Amino acid sequence: MIITGDDSEYIAFVKARLRDQFLMTDLGPLRYFLGIEVSSTSDGFYISQEMYIPDLLACAALGDERTVETPMELNVKLQPTDGDPLPDPTRYHHHLVGSLVYLAVTRPDISYPVHILSQFASAPTTVHYSHLLRVLRYLRGTITRCLFFPRSSSLQLQCYSDATWASDPSDRRSLSAYCVFFGGSLIAWKTKKQTAVSRSSVKAELRVMALLTAEVTWLRWLLADFGVSLTTPTLVFSDSTGAISVARDPV
Known part of the structure; x- marks a missing residue:
């Protein structure tokens, strides 16, 4: 079991209650879990699978x-x-x-x-x-590369999307790709083949923007459950001027 949070007194209380009910050992701060290494510094957290x-x-x-x-x-x-x-x-x-x-x-x-x-x-x-x-x-x-999550960062989501067009030579379906940053931390990314054939590059880009919008909606709900209130709209960046024009069209 991994206990997270920044209230040291409450964490100690939870561990004491767990020890009353279960046979358990306190292994201290998280350093290694299921092949994932976690390193904590004064600047933030590093997560890697170097080992x-x-x-x-x-x-x-x-x-x-x-x-x-x-x-x-x-x-x-x-x-x-x-x-x-x-x-x-x-x-x-x-x-x-x-x-x-x-x-x-x-x-x-x-x-x-x-x-x-x-x-x-x-x-x-x-x-x-x-x-x-x-x-x-x-x-x-590149064995030493890792993800860095800074301790001090803005509490805003920022997203980037991109897509290929008819890139698979066997079925001509496009690829969707996106990444989501929470402040300066990369928290979500995906590469996925689209479920239907896009008849234009604009259509392919619109599909990935729709996929990313669904992900952002879920993340905003999740952050709200954690008590993080996002008061401004989430920016979604795309390099397709055609897809941006269609997405801005209120019709």
């Missing part, structure tokens, strides 16, 4: 020490028929892709390639596996 990555690299058994600057090459469009089928796909989808999905909890920079590679988990090929190894080489060179 998780070496185990993942060991599982992949990379035969070299190379690193790369990006987790995926630019404008790569993978298809199910690329390359030859792997003789044993278990290592791909159970050990590596599954571990990368969990690692993306604290590494939003691999969210996009992990989303792409997980689509081929049922029938991976040698080409898909080579791109998977590139993500691992990227992680090897």
